[in-house]
Amino acid sequence: MKALIFDASTLISLAMNGLFNEIKELKKTFDGKFIITKEVHYEIIERPIGVKRFEFEALKLKELLDGGVLEFPKSLGVDDKEISVKTQEILDLANSTFIGKDQEIHLIDLGEASVLALSDILKEKKVESLAAIDERTTRVMCESPKKLIDLLERKLHTKIHADKNKIGQFGRCEIIRSAELVYLMWKKKIIKMNDPRALDALLYAVKFKGCSISDEEIKEIKRI
Numbered sequence: 051m052k053a054l055i056f057d058a059s060t061l062i063s064l065a066m067n068g069l070f071n072e073i074k075e076l077k078k079t080f081d082g083k084f085i086i087t088k089e090v091h092y093e094i095i096e097r098p099i100g101v102k103r104f105e106f107e108a109l110k111l112k113e114l115l116d117g118g119v120l121e122f123p124k125s126l127g128v129d130d131k132e133i134s135v136k137t138q139e140i141l142d143l144a145n146s147t148f149i150g151k152d153q154e155i156h157l158i159d160l161g162e163a164s165v166l167a168l169s170d171i172l173k174e175k176k177v178e179s180l181a182a183i184d185e186r187t188t189r190v191m192c193e194s195p196k197k198l199i200d201l202l203e204r205k206l207h208t209k210i211h212a213d214k215n216k217i218g219q220f221g222r223c224e225i226i227r228s229a230e231l232v233y234l235m236w237k238k239k240i241i242k243m244n245d246p247r248a249l250d251a252l253l254y255a256v257k258f259k260g261c262s263i264s265d266e267e268i269k270e271i272k273r274i
Contacts, residue, residue: 051082051083051126051177051178052081052082052083052177052178052179052180053082053083053084053085053126053172053177053178053179053180054080054082054083054084054085054179054180054182054226055085055086055087055165055168055169055172055179055180055181055182056084056085056086056090056120056165056182057090057161057162057165057181057182057183057184057185057188058090058093058094058161059162059183059184059185059228059260059261060182060183060184060227060228060231060261061086061090061094061111061182062094062107062259062260063184063228063256063259063260063261064228064231064232064256065094065107065110065111066107066259066260067252067255067256067259069232069235070110070111070113070114072235072240072241073114073119074114074117074119075235075238075240076231076234076235076238076240077119079238079240082178083121083125083126084119084120084121085120085121085122085123085125085126085168086115086120086121086122087122087123087130087133087161087164087165087167087168088122088130088133088164089137089160089161089163089164090161090164090165091115091122092161093161094108094111095108095111095112095115099112123168126172126175126177127175128168128171128172128175132171133164133167133168133171134164136167136168136170136171137160137163137164137166137167138163139167140158140163140166140167140170140221141158141160141163143216143219143220144157144158144163144191144220145157145158146213146216147195147212147213147216147217147220148198148199148202148210148211148212148213149210149211149212149213150202150206150208150209150210150211151208155202155206155210157187157188157191157198158187158188158191162183162185162188165181165183166181166188166192166221166223169181169221169223170221170223173223179223179224180223180224180225180226181223181224181225181226182225182226182227182228182231183225183226183227184227184228184256184260184261184262185260185262186201186262187201187202189225189227189262191220192220192221192222192223192225193222193225195212195217195220196212196217198212199212227256227261227262227263228256228259228261229253229256229257229261229263229267229268229271230271232252232253232255232256233249233253233271233274235252236248236249236252249272250268250272253268253271253272254268
């Protein structure tokens with residue numbers, strides 16, 4: 051069994067581009083489960099379903115959950131309490147490691163932390179998993195935390211210091227973005243468009259809806 055754990059950022063990017071049926075079809079080709087934590091559920095369904103601007107996307111994502119396309123961690127034998135404890139540990143670590151202007155820098159929120167927590171738990175249980183996260187800061191934190199210092203300095207225009215003992219505790223998890231998921235949909239012919247411009251249009255569509263991907267990375271994906 052394997053799992054793709056969705057952060058809110060990735061599902062929102064796909065949802066805002068209307069790719070609900072494509073998510074469903076992609077799941078059929080995936081030998082595993084599409085998972086959301088209760089924290090992500092709150093961000094993509096519970097909270098936005100009461101806001102007219104976002105209600106339609108929330109209702110469509112609820113359909114995916116009700117239809118079993120998206121599932122909760124209990125389907126993998128992981129309970130919410132275990133995730134909550136690990137989530138708090140990750141929040142405390144991530145949001146106290148980097149210092150700028152004598153203040154701790156807030157890096158991640160509850161939803162993202164819960165995704166990383168579940169990833170760590172599944173790793174301990176020897177379950178293969180990927181985390182679907184579009185937000186750049188979280189991805190860099192997981193993939194190369196030392197590079198986050200440069201990123202934060204450019205973003206915040208101030209000198210950043212990091213607790214070296216804490217930075218070594220950052221967990222490693224494999225991450226995929228909505229852009230790569232869109233590419234998989236394209237390669238598997240789930241997206242049925244013959245126009246040669248379609249892949250470029252799809253990649254930029256998710257970029258403009260929140261996926262952190264550069265123009266050069268889009269060119270590289272198209273060259274694959």
